[in-house]
Amino acid sequence: MADNIEINDLIGKQLPPEILEQLKVLGRVEFKLKNTITSAVSNPSDREQDQVLEEDSGADTEREVDRLLNEVGILEGLVEDLENNIDFLTKDMAIPPATDTISNAAKALGSEDGYITQNVMNNALAIMDYLPLLTMGQDPELAALIGDGSVDGEWLECSQITRSIGALFKEKENQPKDKLQSENTKVAEDFEQKQNNMQIEILNMLFWNMLWPTFIVDLVILGPMRAVVNPIDAMILFFKRFPFRRPKKEQIKKNGPLNKLLNALRNILMCLPLTAKLYPRYKPPADVVCRAKGTCPEKPGAGTDTKEDDFKNPKKDKGLLGDLFPDDDVPCVSEEDIVNGYSPKLPQGLGVSPDCIKSAKVVLDAVLEDALTPPSGEESKLSQNLRDQVEGVSL
């Protein structure tokens, strides 16, 4: 048999149909043997056939792509059928809450009476989908597909996260990016910038406070000269004993009025527009301290009837410096806030609240537990059978 096969006969020819049938595996594409370089030269008659094949390759590719897309479409039909069946078989769901925790969780997800309905279950599933999807503001599948998984959006309440969450994103995506920034985000960004400036300022103050005492000669001889050449440096030297630090209670009690007076003087000097021009390094604290000086109402909780809205929109009582600065939309930051550590309302970002996630998990656990527990009648039969078996063994 092997003696009858000539290799040269196979070059540039198709395999016999019976052999091709054996080579076909699960409908894979049938590859024909193409000409080698030498055979193509030796068989010039086959060139015309190759040209025809090349011309048809574009159409073949399109047909192949369409075939693959149609397969995806068929799969979608299958998945749709399954989803419709699930919706049909769960549309009358009404699982009574076994505990108060489950009842409260179901109510948080839209149930009126604490019963777990299909809608409540779907909301819980949407929340659990939403959580990993927007972890760190990234959509992992989007990132895998197009290399950029960033998703801009705002914090959503628990009741907002339903199966129609994508529609919310659609609206957000179509808006200009500026509008996507919430007020909290602007406040936080503003504060972050000022905080950076503040750190630079503190470093500068530390630098000068350390430098001057080291060079006593400078202090004695060059100090007055410097006061003439650069009055701001002289002022800093004068007030170097009052840096940005929180005084102890004893110090406040002892030197309270003096501290207040000196701090007020320092602030006035720092906040003069001329100071910022002459000495740009000291402009940032002027921004932070001066503009909000004396404008902050008491924080919620600390005062009596102060509302949160009042805190966002400070009163226009600007004290001594009221006429120097225009009314700007700056966060209300007092010196005390800076010293104690300002904690603005940072943007809560993408994600859901822990309570919301907890409610969703409680609901889904309850549904699963209910689904895995046989009905009460079946349970009794099962236990009856077990009891019979035990009795039979003992007998």
Added chain:
Amino acid sequence: MYIKKNGYVAGAVLSINLVRQMRRQLEFEKFAARCMVDNDITQEFKSKTENHPDQIYNFRYNHPKAIELTAEGKNANTTKST
């Protein structure tokens, strides 16, 4: 598994996770196809996703990057055909 209890069939609930995974994979394939090819079939993919009750996959089609990619695919197809 066809046990009906509290108004629903337990087997349906137990298969939710599987079907959702299938939907996720399917939407991945659809979106990839939409980014590569802009034709009637992929446009139908997009419209079906928009009309699907579970809208979590919808915003991908409105993502600026996705729109750019689709436009590139469309231009590439046009160039190829001309």
